[in-house]
Amino acid sequence: MHLSPLKTKKYVKAALKDERVRKAVDKATQTVINARKHVIDQIGYWEDLRLKNHAMKRDVIENLADYLQMFESNCRKNEIQVLWAADALEARQIILDLAKKNGVKKIVKSKSLTTEEIELNPALQENGIESLETDLGEYIVQLMDQIPSHLTMPAMHLSRQDIGRLFQEKLCVEYTDDPVALMGIARKILREHFLSSDMGLSGANFGVAGSGVLCILENEANAHLTLSLPRLHVVVMGIEKLVPDLKSVPFILKALASSATGQKSTCYVNFIGGPSREKYGEGPEEVIVILLDNGRSKIVKEPLLRETLFCIRCGACLNHCPVYQQIGGHAYGSVYMGPIGICLTPQYLGESEGRHSPSLCSICGACYDVCPVKIDMPRHILMLRNRIVEKGYSMKAERIGMKGWAFLTKHPMLYRLATWFPGQFQRLLPKGMAFPAPGYTRDRVMGRFDPKGFRKRYFKLRDI
Amino acid sequence: MSDSRDIILETLKEAGQIPTKREAVPQDLDERIARGLEKVTPKTQQGLIEQFQKELELVSGEFHRLKNANAAADIVLEIMKQNGYEKITVTGENICQRISDIMIKVDESIVCVDPLNLPYPERKELLAEVPIALVEASFGITDIGALVFPYDDSQTSLPHFLSECVISVISGKNLVPNQFDLFDKLPPEKAKNMVFIAGPSRTADIEKILILGAHGPRRLVVLMFD
Numbered sequence: 001m002h003l004s005p006l007k008t009k010k011y012v013k014a015a016l017k018d019e020r021v022r023k024a025v026d027k028a029t030q031t032v033i034n035a036r037k038h039v040i041d042q043i044g045y046w047e048d049l050r051l052k053n054h055a056m057k058r059d060v061i062e063n064l065a066d067y068l069q070m071f072e073s074n075c076r077k078n079e080i081q082v083l084w085a086a087d088a089l090e091a092r093q094i095i096l097d098l099a100k101k102n103g104v105k106k107i108v109k110s111k112s113l114t115t116e117e118i119e120l121n122p123a124l125q126e127n128g129i130e131s132l133e134t135d136l137g138e139y140i141v142q143l144m145d146q147i148p149s150h151l152t153m154p155a156m157h158l159s160r161q162d163i164g165r166l167f168q169e170k171l172c173v174e175y176t177d178d179p180v181a182l183m184g185i186a187r188k189i190l191r192e193h194f195l196s197s198d199m200g201l202s203g204a205n206f207g208v209a210g211s212g213v214l215c216i217l218e219n220e221a222n223a224h225l226t227l228s229l230p231r232l233h234v235v236v237m238g239i240e241k242l243v244p245d246l247k248s249v250p251f252i253l254k255a256l257a258s259s260a261t262g263q264k265s266t267c268y269v270n271f272i273g274g275p276s277r278e279k280y281g282e283g284p285e286e287v288i289v290i291l292l293d294n295g296r297s298k299i300v301k302e303p304l305l306r307e308t309l310f311c312i313r314c315g316a317c318l319n320h321c322p323v324y325q326q327i328g329g330h331a332y333g334s335v336y337m338g339p340i341g342i343c344l345t346p347q348y349l350g351e352s353e354g355r356h357s358p359s360l361c362s363i364c365g366a367c368y369d370v371c372p373v374k375i376d377m378p379r380h381i382l383m384l385r386n387r388i389v390e391k392g393y394s395m396k397a398e399r400i401g402m403k404g405w406a407f408l409t410k411h412p413m414l415y416r417l418a419t420w421f422p423g424q425f426q427r428l429l430p431k432g433m434a435f436p437a438p439g440y441t442r443d444r445v446m447g448r449f450d451p452k453g454f455r456k457r458y459f460k461l462r463d464i
Numbered sequence: 465m466s467d468s469r470d471i472i473l474e475t476l477k478e479a480g481q482i483p484t485k486r487e488a489v490p491q492d493l494d495e496r497i498a499r500g501l502e503k504v505t506p507k508t509q510q511g512l513i514e515q516f517q518k519e520l521e522l523v524s525g526e527f528h529r530l531k532n533a534n535a536a537a538d539i540v541l542e543i544m545k546q547n548g549y550e551k552i553t554v555t556g557e558n559i560c561q562r563i564s565d566i567m568i569k570v571d572e573s574i575v576c577v578d579p580l581n582l583p584y585p586e587r588k589e590l591l592a593e594v595p596i597a598l599v600e601a602s603f604g605i606t607d608i609g610a611l612v613f614p615y616d617d618s619q620t621s622l623p624h625f626l627s628e629c630v631i632s633v634i635s636g637k638n639l640v641p642n643q644f645d646l647f648d649k650l651p652p653e654k655a656k657n658m659v660f661i662a663g664p665s666r667t668a669d670i671e672k673i674l675i676l677g678a679h680g681p682r683r684l685v686v687l688m689f690d
Contacts, residue, residue: 027671028671031668031672042504043504045496045500048500051490058486062483065477065479084466086468086472135669137667137669140669153669155669156669159671160671160673182670187677191679195589195592212656219667220679221681222679224621224680225625225680229588239476246652250642250643254643263523264607265610267523267662268660270659282584282588297479300480301475301482303482
């Protein structure tokens with residue numbers, strides 16, 4: 001399934017009509033919101049933690065060239081191979097070349113947004129390589145040929161009945177909608193694949209520059225099985241996902257688990273410091289990390305927007321976003337969704353292709369309030385909106401409307417007439433009917449105007 | 465070195481010369497965090513153990529505080545009997561070996577598997593068939609109820625993930641209050657390859673309903689010795 005951020009309007013209309021998905025998204029996000037609050041209330045230093053993480057990520061992003069070179073050098077000392085990919089095409093090619101060189105026919109994958117970003121699975125399929133998602137939610141959406149609808153809860157838009165029918169159809173098993181039984185079915189099937197795959201492919205939550213170590217957080221144990229059972233472990237990681245050293249790690253761990261899933265810690269935290277087959281008799285023979293740019297270095301050059309690269313992909317902004325809660329993840333038309341997604345999409349894809357994304361926001365600021373690294377998303381969204389207008393990518397009707405508004409505000413008499421007119425015109429309408437505003441009143445009820453007009457009413461109230 | 469590497473680094477080096485206006489970071493930030501941590505850290509060993517137990521049980525782990533290897537062997541045998549397990553993977557030094565020796569004396573039919581003697585891929589194939597593992601944690605992190613397994617100590621991690629039931633031994637003396645203290649204590653080389661385990665594997669990907677035993681163990685039992 002390929003979505004495009006240019007078709008956002010169509011996806012949003014469909015999402016608003018889909019009551020089932022909205023209920024599922026509401027239930028899932030509320031559960032995490034409550035759990036997060038419960039955990040954070042117990043962290044007495046939460047606001048200081050946010051400041052610390054913000055400062056740490058700022059240091060990394062502003063000195064990213066140095067930290068990347070440090071990371072590369074330390075990885076090499078740990079016998080981790082480091083490859084660089086300028087864009088999605090190069091990253092895909094690197095992986096295909098590695099697969100070919102190593103005779104890889106089957107890959108197990110743990111959850112990785114970067115591999116979604118580079119659209120890896122279709123490329124592997126085209127080249128006759130079987131690639132299986134192993135995170136339960138990712139496995140489910142893969143079977144459905146969809147993209148995830150949330151950063152950390154990929155199948156949150158689906159009910160247990162949907163999943164039961166899916167498994168019955170695609171896996172040829174008896175129908176059940178019991179979640180434990182469904183997990184059991186997936187566990188059995190995927191365990192076979194873990195044990196027989198040639199390559200394990202994962203992302204990384206972060207890389208530790210000072211030690212050349214990769215860190216992967218998870219709850220299901222699929223990531224550990226992915227990185228430890230196959231002969232080859234390949235990691236695709238965005239260049240911005242570094243922390244300076246091991247001492248920085250606890251600050252990020254504390255913030256990430258509590259913000260993402262409302263846990264004090266994820267069930268497993270994996271630290272990977274190199275191939276381990278020779279040293280411990282198990283684990284991968286080779287570990288390869290692919291450092292992915294794909295537009296990130298361009299963002300670092302923007303001093304006002306580079307903060308959007310601080311993101312640790314917790315998904316807290318999505319959970320608290322009133323827009324996301326109404327439309328779900330697919331409506332954004334992109335792998336990156338919610339408040340951080342609408343900051344990243346126009347930057348990664350360009351203002352033309354991402355021109356609708358920053359509109360999916362009410363600028364309420366809830367995302368900034370909950371972001372564990374204090375990314376001021378509302379400010380960035382407004383900045384991106386300005387850019388899109390300046391470059392001429394805003395909608396024609398919007399440009400005309402804004403020009404009209406600007407004209408009226410420069411001509412006070414005309415402005416007064418314009419604000420007086422609706423209150424008079426509505427006298428011609430049936431009693432109780434509001435002034436028609438096509439589009440706006442399709443899903444909203446608008447009240448009747450005060451016939452006195454805004455100015456008279458304003459001055460009257462001001463004098464009270 | 466690749467062209468892409470050079471281009472990316474060149475772009476980033478240029479970017480690094482463009483400063484950002486930044487708010488000053490409070491100079492006492494680290495102290496404030498340390499004070500915040502101190503407020504939630506138990507002051508006594510008993511307090512640490514109780515906190516560890518509470519957090520472990522919150523993530524559906526099971527906790528037993530024991531005096532000796534005999535008591536541990538009893539618990540392990542009971543679990544094996546309840547579930548019909550005949551084989552058990554045993555790793556770790558000393559205490560785990562003592563426990564397994566006692567178990568074999570009590571029930572000679574039990575088969576103890578030592579994964580370190582097995583080459584790969586036989587190791588993974590056999591461990592995938594053994595339903596229960598007895599392992600030893602090097603540290604416990606009390607504020608999150610997690611066990612720490614540096615591979616330099618455990619030499620293996622497959623039993624911790626392939627088994628249905630993991631029983632981990634730990635000394636109460638090896639508890640640390642939080643991850644900050646752990647990284648202060650742990651030598652950097654050891655910290656490079658390790659795993660934290662906080663409870664049995666889980667997922668909530670189906671309607672946010674918590675299910676224990678996703679792809680890893682369904683059960684985690686901790687046996688703490690003073």
